[in-house]
Amino acid sequence: MIYQVQIKVMPLKDLLDPQGKAVLGGLHNLGMNGVSDVRVGKQITLQIEAASEGEAKAVAEEASKKLLANAVMEYFEIEVIQ
Amino acid sequence: MIYQVQIKVMPLKDLLDPQGKAVLGGLHNLGMNGVSDVRVGKQITLQIEAASEGEAKAVAEEASKKLLANAVMEYFEIEVIQ
Numbered sequence: 001m002i003y004q005v006q007i008k009v010m011p012l013k014d015l016l017d018p019q020g021k022a023v024l025g026g027l028h029n030l031g032m033n034g035v036s037d038v039r040v041g042k043q044i045t046l047q048i049e050a051a052s053e054g055e056a057k058a059v060a061e062e063a064s065k066k067l068l069a070n071a072v073m074e075y076f077e078i079e080v081i082q
Numbered sequence: 083m084i085y086q087v088q089i090k091v092m093p094l095k096d097l098l099d100p101q102g103k104a105v106l107g108g109l110h111n112l113g114m115n116g117v118s119d120v121r122v123g124k125q126i127t128l129q130i131e132a133a134s135e136g137e138a139k140a141v142a143e144e145a146s147k148k149l150l151a152n153a154v155m156e157y158f159e160i161e162v163i164q
Binding site for chain 2: 002008009010020023024026027030032034035036037038039040041042043044045046047048049050059062063066067068
């Protein structure tokens, strides 16, 4: 069966996020002063052929650890949609 | 009140996604052949001070249109978490 999987990769909460800071500056320049604490990460969607939801999740975890996320600076969350 | 908002910005479905293609190639090289159709987008989390959830969503939509997403190539989805 083919599962649709979403992986969210975000900068670790304890680390500075320069890209988020730049976006925050841009939003303030546009007059949106109610915005704070912007963080920018990656969103990856993929299709995984697997025998079960658990197997699809395991493949997504392997992909995240080996390629998609840098554990020193980022954490990831996996969601299997169907 | 302060709302936690997530904005997902993804390449339009009809467009090629070279970054996704590169990730797919990398995963296949790692032996993960069950993976297909990879797309890579952005995930932005931000805090918005607003009087209501609707107002927070409106601010997030304005931010997406004016700064975060390029409507020619990307679409966005907004989720207000609390």
